[in-house]
Amino acid sequence: MSRLFYGRRMLANSLAHVSISETQRFLLLALLIGIFSGLLVVLFHISIDVISWTSLGALAGRFHFARLLSPAAGAIIAVFVVRRIFPRAKGSGVNQTKIAIYSSEGHVSSSTIAGKFLACAISIGSGNSLGPEDPSLQMGAGVASLLGRVFRLPRNSMRLIAPVGAAAGIAAAFNTPISGVLFVMEEVLADWSATAVGSIVLAAVSAVVTMRAFLGNEPLFQIPSFELNHVSELMIYAGVGIAGGVLSALFMWLVERLKEQIHELPQWRHYALPAAAGFLTGVTGLWFPEVMGAGYDAVNSALHGEFVWQVLLYLALAKLLVTLLSFTAGTPGGMFAPALFVGAMLGGGLGGLAHRVWPQASSTAEAYMLVGMGAFFAGVFRAPITSIFMVFELSASYVIILPVMIANTTAYLLSRNLHPTPFFTMLAELEGVNLPSAEEKRNFQPLRVEDAMHRVSAAVQKEPGLHLFPDEPLDAALRLLASQHRIQVISRLEPHEVLGTLTLDDVHQAYGIATQEVLEG
């Protein structure tokens, strides 16, 4: 015993003397978070598939009504798990992670991980039209938070660690490390200058590597070769973008209206509505079984030309409808997979139609499916950069970049015009929570020094002391004005040239004018 104790002390001492920086330690923890999140996503994936084989495969083969009733039964069980056993696992994974980052100092409870895992595996596996990515994101954040607590991270680090886990979770779920990182930066953090970028990337990569080690290197979609037939084809891609933008705005509007209506209903809604939505999904599944569950298999089949363009459009509409019902009813599960499904089928349907009308200049429907996927995703989630990279990462084709950029930007701008509130912000508002979003930041133009300074003639001499450049944020001036009452603004090109002066009154005035404008607006 004494030898063992001595050995442990030796090891502890040697570890204490290992000289690694705080950043390196954070990276090591990110690696650990990635591995744990990857393992969790693997188990989540397996659970969904096993439940699906049982409820929709073998069971549906034996009992005629299994397919019809399975989603409803799954929805009731999943809601019970969330409401009665793990109440902290309620809500959108992205928003709950944001809440954890912005108001709970990165804390995500362990019961959230268990609740999300169980409830979403049951609801998605039983055929409800929802996806596993959003829960994976939250479970990743939960794993990170748990490890942070285990290693007693300081408060400031705890805030940083949740997005690291979120990136790991979503990257493993999509099998796309770049998109995972970008989505977290763009949507969850809403900040491109995040200090934890290195850790986020490391966690995403390690999660994907872990996931692939167990589930194989097969990509999410088996993408056929892609080529641009004719330059004029870009017009059709823009058309797909327009359709994606309009449909995504319509979808969000419907979610908003339905959520508002549902909110007014009595308590029975919590079980009755998911059950009803599940039943309707089962009924739809009798004609279009492809819409059940996440729907990736159907997208894969469609990518290989299994469906004609009319069927693709029917599938897009059917999936949109059942997802709308399941999601607004409160059935646990995410929106990413259904969004990709709807976008793919919409793009494929329109592309197939274009190919029929204009066969020489347009590609086959499959090429448009990828573009439609990105367009609808950009329209709903308002994450244009993620959507572009996601399609690029999925297709591994440089040729697709131009059509995707055109379609996604069109869809994004159109959807923003038609429904200004982004999807996750809308959900947060419906739940009475205020969360920052990338969209808000994009619309918000911070004041700069040049907006407040008094311009002076060229003859003014540069004085000693602190100076500012005209393009610096006005907030920076406030800090300097605490130590001196007037600051000179100098040119970046000619540092001796004084362009203007700035006082606290100027700053106040600038902010006052801005406030006035906002109020008038």
Added chain:
Amino acid sequence: MFLLQGTFRTILVVSAVLILAFVATGFASSAYHREKQLLGEEHYKEGQQLAARGETEAAAEEYRKALLFSPEETNYRLSLATALIDAGRLDEAQSHLEQLLQEDPTNGLINLLLARVALQRNQLKMAKDYYQRAVYEYWPASESTERRKARWELVNLLSRTGQRNAVIAELIQLYANAPGDQQQKAKIGFLLLDNGAVSEAAQVFRDLVKQAPQDTMAHFGLGQVYFSSGDFVSARHEFERAARLSPHDPRTEQALALTNDVIDLDPVLPSISATEQLRRSQNLLSRVIKDLQACPGFQHRLDAAQKLLATKPQSKEDLSLRLHQAAQSLWHDKGLFCGSKPVNDRTLDTVLSRMNQ
């Protein structure tokens, strides 16, 4: 400092949990993959049974399900593509085949299936490219017959598009790599002959005769080679041998009868007397007149030929020459008056064609 603030025990516990998580996930994933593989195999076998019964649509559906469980299984995808081609779902088949081709561009079978898809779509150039790749790319040793099948399909396509030299080249390759199958070799010989490669066909049939002197087909083929090259006497010799080996073979009987007729009619056959040559030349011209009688606008030339027939010979050789030259001239111009009238008198056609060479 957080990693070190956590005690040694924490690190140990986390490491143990990580190892346990790896082991648990490993067990779960191997059971999951096993189950997926079994389900995939189940659907694949079902698909094979359906395909064997000719239910291609249902077979394709089963193969699709098999692929959902094992998307990396090349065999499943190949079988699906084959079933889809049979069911006429060419777009979907092509998509699966192109994916397979991306993974294995040198696979002969995938190229062959893509060639068949292109052929069904009447994309002949593309089909030819895929066939050529199918022929020259990799085939497992156990599937060498498939390469031959691909080459035969390429030969058919090239024949269809009238690329005779390419057909001959492929046939020579087929012959060079032909197994001991006499029938296949004879088929190659006849195709060579049809495409005008008489000397190559002669070589094939001489080899066949040498290898199997009792083979009717070999003698018949060699007879055809002699007949095509105008050596009617040797042709008759070979046809007679073939007829002796297979006394009631109608094809041989017909060929022999035609050859005998040609020999009886041919006015330029070596070692015949001047009288016999004149008789044959008169016979030749009168058969030409008879054959062309029905064609409108030809009458004045036929009348002139009739007059020539009635001419008394001053020199038998000279008249023979004039007669068969007249016959040749009329035969040559018959297209102008008779259009694309089918040849009624094969003997006449053979003799005159031979004389024109």
